[in-house]
Amino acid sequence: MKQVVLRNYPRGAPSAGDFAVETAEMPEPSTGEVLLKTYWLSLDPLIRFSLDERRLTGRAQVRPGEVLYGGAVSRIEASNVAAFSVGDWVEGRTGWREFAAVDPAVVPLRKIDAGAAPPSAALGLLGMPGQTAHACMIEVGRVTTGETVVISAAAGAVGTIAGQIGKILGARVVGIAGGPEKCRAVEALGFDVCVDYRASDYADQLAAACPGGIDVYIENVGGAVTQAVLPLLKYQARMPVCGFIAYYGMGLEGPGPDRLPGFMRTIMSKGLEVRGFGGALVAGPDALDNLARWHGQGKIRLAETVVEGLDEAPAAFAGIFSGNANVGKLVVRVAAE
Amino acid sequence: MKQVVLRNYPRGAPSAGDFAVETAEMPEPSTGEVLLKTYWLSLDPLIRFSLDERRLTGRAQVRPGEVLYGGAVSRIEASNVAAFSVGDWVEGRTGWREFAAVDPAVVPLRKIDAGAAPPSAALGLLGMPGQTAHACMIEVGRVTTGETVVISAAAGAVGTIAGQIGKILGARVVGIAGGPEKCRAVEALGFDVCVDYRASDYADQLAAACPGGIDVYIENVGGAVTQAVLPLLKYQARMPVCGFIAYYGMGLEGPGPDRLPGFMRTIMSKGLEVRGFGGALVAGPDALDNLARWHGQGKIRLAETVVEGLDEAPAAFAGIFSGNANVGKLVVRVAAE
Secondary structure, eight states, X not given: OEXXXXXXXXXXXXXXXXXXXXXXXXXXXXXXXXXXXXXXXXXXXXXXXXXXXXXXXXXXOOXXXXXXXXXXXXXXXXXXXXXXXXXXXXXXXXXXXXXXXXXXXXXXXXXXXXXXXXGGGGGTTTSHHHHHHHIIIIIITOOOTTXXXXXXXXXXXXXXXXXXXXXXXXXXXXXXXXXXXXHHHHHHTTOSEEEETTSTTHHHHHHHXXXXXXXXXXXXXXXXXXXXXXXXXXXXXXXEEOOOGGGTXXXXXXXXXXOHHHHHHHHHHHTXXXXXXXXXXXXXXXXXXXXXXXXXXXXXXXXXXXXXXXXXXXXXXXXXXXXOSOOSEEEEEOSOO | OEEEEEOSOOOSSOOGGGXXXXXXXXXXXXXXXEEEEEEEEEOOGGGGGGGOSSOOSSSOOOOTTSBOOOOEEEEEEEESSTTOOTTOEXXXXXXXXXXXXXXXXXXOOEEOOTTTSOGGXXXXXXXXXXXXXXXXXIIITOXXXXXXXXXXXXXXXXXXXXXXXXXXXXXXXXXXESSHHHHHHHHHTTOSEEEETTSTTHHHHHHHHOTTOEEEEEBSOOHHHHHTTGGGEEEEEEEEEOOOGGGTTSTTOBSSSBOHHXXXXXXXXXXXXXXXXXXXXXXXXXXXXXXXXXXXXTSSOOOEEEEESGGGHHHHHHHHTTTOSOOSEEEEEOSXX
């Protein structure tokens, strides 16, 4: 079977050459383990944090030669665990490999109702990106009717869901994405307008899209994209921090100048509320139920880009950091259902 | 009469030479104006914002040749306004001058009950610093019994009050100040411990003072002082931003490296809540009443450093930015009561 390992720690943005696809022995499930066949892999920018040589967060770390980890959807092929039966669909961090033998007491597995939505939705709308979007818009952002919400990385897994939640909540929803093609896709999902951050007049376009200022800014990006947002924030605006892809792989410090003084000045002078998403704990216990209900009612559409085959996973993962053209959740089809 | 004008825009930290003490005509109150005699001037780091050539906030700006502004306590010498009588004590932004003729409809004047506390308290505990400390500890910080609160610029006008509020709320209160003398003064106000940020083992001392981590960090400083705080913040800690004196006069960007990536990472990974004080509006309507009551009950002591005479105001103001030795609210006695 195939698996993907880390060849060397990426420097800054990952490239496909930082990873290697290799052949490994088929695993055998021991007592207390299940044998999983992988169908879908989640390509998520957060995986970047597990690839830092210097450990900066509590997140698990992958060393050169080790298999990569991220969300995956699998089916039970054989089971030595009473709670799991052959044929069950499950989601868990079971590794970038075609088959895995895992102990569910060590690697938590979440059962999926494959009848309610396609199994891959467990990596997007009905998984971590959905919980993140729910938390950022509702629990942290407290978005209400008539407010103006700006969402960066609007075409991303979280952004596409957050914007659709914003429309359900009755807000004016402005997206920010890279390139006219992505912007059109974002607008097709119901965003009121999407601004292209690559346009030479990006800051002016953004200001024109938010004539009354911004009540809530969903931060997914950081860097220059965000610098244009800050002057438009209203007094006591909220800024849920759900990601900051511009800084991933940068460590704790980037090249100067130091933009922290200006950010602190904005926070203080505007009475800004900046709050980190801080993991799925912040999402209410009913987040996944809400999302499944909205999906069932046709109020939220699944947005997904599919990469075919484990061999393509390294290049597709690297593409996230160079602003590839995918819209919605980026997943790898490892095996056909 | 004497007044203090801006000679030139300060570059970075102000120096006494950026200001000039000059003689001016005694003002005459017109119709609708009162004549004020200044007794006390507030020396506040926020005044620095009015001295930037480039206007970065909505704050009023002083240009070279113009009189400086900040809080001042005065007494009515003559009145052409029914609401104000000769002998009334008032607080308002009436300028760094011995006498002023002002229209209270243009320059708001707040009457002071000189029987409840010394008139200068209207510039500290019973004024803007008190409201700021109240808002940062209660409305924004939501400090509760048993929590660990760290307060930077603990010896400052806001810090001395915030720490005493923390003890009233039942929190463990850790101060950060510059030098052993200031730290002893801070501890004498009831802080559990005060850590000297100039000590070579400052970060270790701070960690030792907060063995269970930090629930709330009252940010008054920024820069290296804050960098040592961030790793100690607990999951979902709160960080009211009440000032950041390390960055004043720096504009929106400081010399590199860029520390914003590390700050964003801390915000996201810890689910941190960072919220700007954003002006007195955030303080509850009962903030000044609470502070006056606590003062009357002997639960909060006035901490004040007095500079004698308007001639000394420029050097004393500049001293704020070089970490002078004053403890509590820094005021200038312009005239003896």
